[in-house]
Amino acid sequence: MYRTLEIGRAFKMSRPLLAAFDFDHTIYDDNSDIVARKLYPNDSLPDSVERLYARDNWTLYMGKIFELLNENSIDVETIESAINRIPSVPGIDTLLTELHSRDCEIIIISDSNSLFIEWWLNHKGLSHTVKEIFTNPATVDEESGMLKIEMYHLQDYCKLSNKNLCKGQILEDYISRRFAEGVNFEKIAYVGDGKNDYCPILRLSEKDVAFPRVGYTLVKVLNQTDDETRQVKADVVPWESGEEIFEDLKKRISSL
Template identity: 30%
Template sequence: MATGIVVVFDFDKTIIDLDSDNWVLDELGFTDLFNQLLPTMPWNSLMDKMMGELHANGKTIQDIEEVLKRVPIHPRIVPAIKSAHALGCDLRIVSDANLFFIETILNHLGIRGCFSEINTNPGYVDENGRLRIHPYHDFHSASHGCDRCPPNMCKGMVIERIQASIAKEGKKRHIYLGDGIGDFCPSLKLKEGDYMMPRKNFPVWDLICKNRMLLKAEIHEWNDGEDLERLLLQLIHSIFAAEESLSQLLSTDCKFQTIPMSVHQALPQALSVPQ
């Protein structure tokens, strides 16, 4: 079992094939209003406002759930996640979506139990039946201080917390998969021996190509779900094989034969150099 591997997934355009926020608004007919308001406030705050607009216009939580259950996903993503989990990897999500969207989709796909932790913007249904979306970092009270990331979430800080929380468990290899600008900051937190899997020709890939020397992790790009599955499982198996070989090497019982006394007595004569 590959218990020494932590696999961290982004969600939008990584696990699913598009942005879940846009998908819900497009499917429910609120794209134009969203685009009108987008220049006026941060994305995360706007999504909370848009959920209020949906509620005010008679859209129910069930309507949102049904839309989320139709979200496009590559057919090899779910098998890849199930395989990594079955191999003993610790799977986690770090996403700038929201908890309600993510859990609704994962539960529908039958893979919520594969993930030990979901780090994302809080999303919950209030007493009025309206979906509320709050920032992961409360930027209204204090800034997280990272100029690479949006005000509501610094994924780099999340990765540092994960690294610190599992440090006492011994050496762990991290594999990070992502696509967006927000996935660049956590890629810089990965260490030697870790792996970064950026989606090729997406924003994080472009940033990595321009700043390759800043990363310590080994880079393996992927294009689609089939690529993701193949590369992820290759990395997991190669890490597991290397760790198993090292474990066998360290546990080898070195046996030294005791030299009989008669041999000891004969050694000086046998090793003497003729004059």
């Protein structure tokens, strides 16, 4: 069903590693959308909004949350402050900094939104470590001051992914584009925690490594023994801290 990422392994311009990261519960230690949702002053949301949560409509649901926050005078500065207070996952700041300093390429593939990720990375002084971010675009409406969100794309080809974001396709397209630009990666690492991180892991090869966070859904998915999970070719290394990831990668890549 999925082709693994074997393209361009022996190309003349190489980098030691492409590290692709999820964001929520992988780089920062919370779910940013839930952090924003908790700013709403009432305990319960309107039924019309709750029904969106029950369907595959996450970006529409968050758009309604942002409308409610705006209606209740929760401004963008308050939302940004709440996002910036989210702590890092242990050791992740150091991991990003060390990989960047060693000529590794870092990308983020997240079902959050562009403003949340950019705010937090800027606040932490980590923006320079990340080459590209793939996520749902978010803007602030100049007239209303309300935060707005759109789907990254609309897809119907991957049943493992939400309709607004197929992380596997994004990863595969990025590697193909970098190959066309003259860049080849010796290894690919994918770091995540959730069910929607399973699709990109299926597209990794035997030379690559998947890092599912201990205690989260992705580990449980990868521990299943059905025909689909047996398609995983990459080494699977559960992790609890960024230091563990870096120590594992140093053993695999001599130039680190």
